[in-house]
Amino acid sequence: MKTISIFGLGYVGCVSAACFANAGFKVIGVDVNADKVNLLNEGKSPIVEPGLDELLAEMVANGRLRATQSCEDAIRNSDLAFICVGTPGNEFGQLQLSALRRVSQEIGAALKTDSRRYTVVVRSTVLPGTTLKTVCGPLHAEAGAYARSRIKVAVNPEFMREGTALKDFANPPYTLIGCEDDATTELLRTLYEGVKAPFIVTQISTAETVKYVSNTYHALKVCFANEIGDACDRLGVDAQEVMRIFRMDTKLNVSEAYLRPGFAFGGSCLPKDVKALLYAAHHLNVQMPLLNAILPSNNGQIERAINTIIASGARRIGVVGLSFKADTDDLRESPMVRVVESLLGKGLMVRILDANVAIAKLTGANRRYIVEEIPHISMLMCDSAADLVDHAELLVIGSDSAEAVQVLEQTKSFQTVIDLTRGWLRIKVDANVQKRAAA
Numbered sequence: 001m002k003t004i005s006i007f008g009l010g011y012v013g014c015v016s017a018a019c020f021a022n023a024g025f026k027v028i029g030v031d032v033n034a035d036k037v038n039l040l041n042e043g044k045s046p047i048v049e050p051g052l053d054e055l056l057a058e059m060v061a062n063g064r065l066r067a068t069q070s071c072e073d074a075i076r077n078s079d080l081a082f083i084c085v086g087t088p089g090n091e092f093g094q095l096q097l098s099a100l101r102r103v104s105q106e107i108g109a110a111l112k113t114d115s116r117r118y119t120v121v122v123r124s125t126v127l128p129g130t131t132l133k134t135v136c137g138p139l140h141a142e143a144g145a146y147a148r149s150r151i152k153v154a155v156n157p158e159f160m161r162e163g164t165a166l167k168d169f170a171n172p173p174y175t176l177i178g179c180e181d182d183a184t185t186e187l188l189r190t191l192y193e194g195v196k197a198p199f200i201v202t203q204i205s206t207a208e209t210v211k212y213v214s215n216t217y218h219a220l221k222v223c224f225a226n227e228i229g230d231a232c233d234r235l236g237v238d239a240q241e242v243m244r245i246f247r248m249d250t251k252l253n254v255s256e257a258y259l260r261p262g263f264a265f266g267g268s269c270l271p272k273d274v275k276a277l278l279y280a281a282h283h284l285n286v287q288m289p290l291l292n293a294i295l296p297s298n299n300g301q302i303e304r305a306i307n308t309i310i311a312s313g314a315r316r317i318g319v320v321g322l323s324f325k326a327d328t329d330d331l332r333e334s335p336m337v338r339v340v341e342s343l344l345g346k347g348l349m350v351r352i353l354d355a356n357v358a359i360a361k362l363t364g365a366n367r368r369y370i371v372e373e374i375p376h377i378s379m380l381m382c383d384s385a386a387d388l389v390d391h392a393e394l395l396v397i398g399s400d401s402a403e404a405v406q407v408l409e410q411t412k413s414f415q416t417v418i419d420l421t422r423g424w425l426r427i428k429v430d431a432n433v434q435k436r437a438a439a
């Protein structure tokens with residue numbers, strides 16, 4: 001059975017120490033704060049967390065858990081270390097990484113004369129790139145010769161919430177490991193054998209980022225629900241009932257839908273309905289800064305696409321997908337119509353491939369809109385992927401469609417592709433496509 005050192009006996013460190021000990025491992029807690037070390041050795045919790053006092057007392061009494069101020073003692077007597085020191089932000093949000101850097105140096109120094117293979121796991125919340133720079137850098141520098149091959153580093157963010165931390169440790173949404181070394185991944189897998197949750201392994205920077213994206217999304221949800229609550233209150237509607245029913249839709253609302261990075265939204269409903277709710281709230285003096293940011297954010301995506309295409313310097317542009325999303329002919333408030341109009345305004349030569357729109361031009365319900373409102377755009381339609389590819393210096397993928405695949409398969413090596421759907425990796429691309437400029 002492995003022995004685990006846990007550096008930093010705050011919320012994350014204490015809960016992790018108690019829970020790993022409870023899972024059967026020997027655990028050594030380390031902190032620079034003598035009071036915390038003494039408390040833990042007396043079987044008392046340095047933090048207030050339901051159930052933790054009892055669990056720590058039991059684990060100290062059965063000899064699976066002890067604490068020390070000595071980094072050397074902890075490293076010498078353990079097989080791997082978790083770093084759980086604080087990473088507070090300053091008034092501007094910038095992370096203060098001195099404790100992280102310091103502990104990494106200390107662990108490295110303690111491993112200098114130690115030829116064993118050792119694993120260091122970052123559990124503190126850190127921005128992408130921090131583990132490599134602030135942990136691996138000082139750790140390997142202090143440890144000296146062959147440090148990189150014998151001391152492996154991984155990231156394992158913690159998803160616990162204060163107040164329910166013990167339950168969250170046992171029932172996380174998943175165990176997330178950022179690690180680029182198979183043996184280290186397998187070692188970490190053994191620590192979580194008792195935790196019934198998906199075990200996800202990814203790159204270190206991805207794992208670091210997921211933690212921030214998760215917390216930012218949680219914050220976004222709170223503010224979304226509160227602004228909707230404010231609007232409902234002023235509209236005389238029961239906000240709790242509205243959100244109760246809203247949450248029952250697990251297909252579109254509380255779901256994977258609309259959560260893939262791609263291009264701007266459009267169409268006949270989303271822009272109109274967001275505007276209508278904002279208008280109503282505004283006239284009732286309801287402040288909705290978050291919801292008011294939606295349309296500017298969406299416009300920003302469209303402008304960034306336009307600027308990227310113009311900045312490429314290409315004169316002949318081929319666009320795949322004109323309607324607001326794949327498999328529809330609806331052009332109302334389509335972001336790609338705005339992109340095309342801007343490119344035409346700059347004098348660029350644009351051709352478009354979108355079979356649904358081409359058919360609608362002849363027969364469909366949108367015929368009037370196409371012929372009367374955007375005749376200058378409807379004249380630009382191509383009949384085939386080959387025609388579009390022949391025309392273009394630069395190809396812009398606006399929809400994740402079968403036509404996009406056809407175009408990508410025919411693209412020549414000198415042509416640049418801007419994939420606004422960012423679905424590039426999901427599309428089987430012909431090997432001769434050399435360049436990609438993500439907008």
Ligand SMILES: NC(=O)c1ccc[n+]([C@@H]2O[C@H](COP(=O)([O-])OP(=O)(O)OC[C@H]3O[C@@H](n4cnc5c(N)ncnc54)[C@H](O)[C@@H]3O)[C@@H](O)[C@H]2O)c1
Pocket residue numbers: 007008009010011012013030031032033036084085086087088099102103106123124125126158159160161162
């Ligand atoms: N609190 C939470 O609910 C929570 C949840 C998930 C992730 N996190 C993240 O986990 C990290 C730790 O958070 P926390 O709330 O437990 O922090 P905390 O401030 O409560 O505890 C950090 C501990 O690290 C100790 N420490 C500092 N330098 C040290 C060193 N060189 N050696 C040993 N110990 C040292 C401090 O004395 C302190 O006891 C942060 O990055 C935080 O963002 C926190």
